[in-house]
Amino acid sequence: MSAASEGPTPGFLVWRLSMKWRVAVDRAVAPLGLTHAQYSLVASLLGMERSGLRPSQRQLADRTGLEPLYVSKLARALEAAGLVERAPDPADTRAVQLSLTTHGRAVTRRAITVVRRLLDQLLEPLGGLHGSRAEVFSRELALLLDTPLDFPTEE
Numbered sequence: 068m069s070a071a072s073e074g075p076t077p078g079f080l081v082w083r084l085s086m087k088w089r090v091a092v093d094r095a096v097a098p099l100g101l102t103h104a105q106y107s108l109v110a111s112l113l114g115m116e117r118s119g120l121r122p123s124q125r126q127l128a129d130r131t132g133l134e135p136l137y138v139s140k141l142a143r144a145l146e147a148a149g150l151v152e153r154a155p156d157p158a159d160t161r162a163v164q165l166s167l168t169t170h171g172r173a174v175t176r177r178a179i180t181v182v183r184r185l186l187d188q189l190l191e192p193l194g195g196l197h198g199s200r201a202e203v204f205s206r207e208l209a210l211l212l213d214t215p216l217d218f219p220t221e222e
Contacts, residue, residue: 081211088189095185096178100148106182107131108141109150109175112167123162124153139163150174 075083092103101109111130115122124142128135142165145151150171156162167175186196193200 091185091189092182095181099174099178099181101174101178104133104137105141105145106178107133108138109145109167109171110179110182112151112165113172113175113179116167121164121166123156123159123164125162127165145171 089103092106096103096106108127108131111127112122115127115130120126122130124138125135127133127142128138131138133141142151142153142163146153149168152166152168153163154166156164183196190196190198190201190204193204195201
């Protein structure tokens with residue numbers, strides 16, 4: 068049996084699901100003036116602030132999985148929109164700390180509500196956001212995300 072007749076690979080399915088999710092979130096948060104990447108940044112920032120942190124751009128990049136240079140670009144755009152404040156890190160003169168403005172917190176909370184509804188819709192075939200199959204799915208995804216990948220080099 069050829070590989071083509073065996074169906075899509077898990078890698079292809081993960082890619083397709085991530086593209087479907089990115090497009091859906093982009094559309095859902097656009098009325099709030101956000102993109103999916105900006106939403107990821109502000110939602111993560113809100114979570115970190117709730118934990119008592121005022122993260123650097125680098126810490127936020129590590130948390131979101133976004134490249135530090137991209138986080139810097141997003142942070143500047145969010146600052147220009149009045150959603151985020153950037154300030155020098157007192158512990159590291161090379162670093163910039165981020166925090167949400169009052170307006171940024173309000174927009175982020177609305178966006179989280181919208182995205183949670185969307186996530187529940189996506190996970191409906193697995194019993195919804197709080198269904199047991201969705202919980203197993205989340206654990207499996209976390210396992211895959213925690214598995215380091217060695218990128219092959221061309222020989």
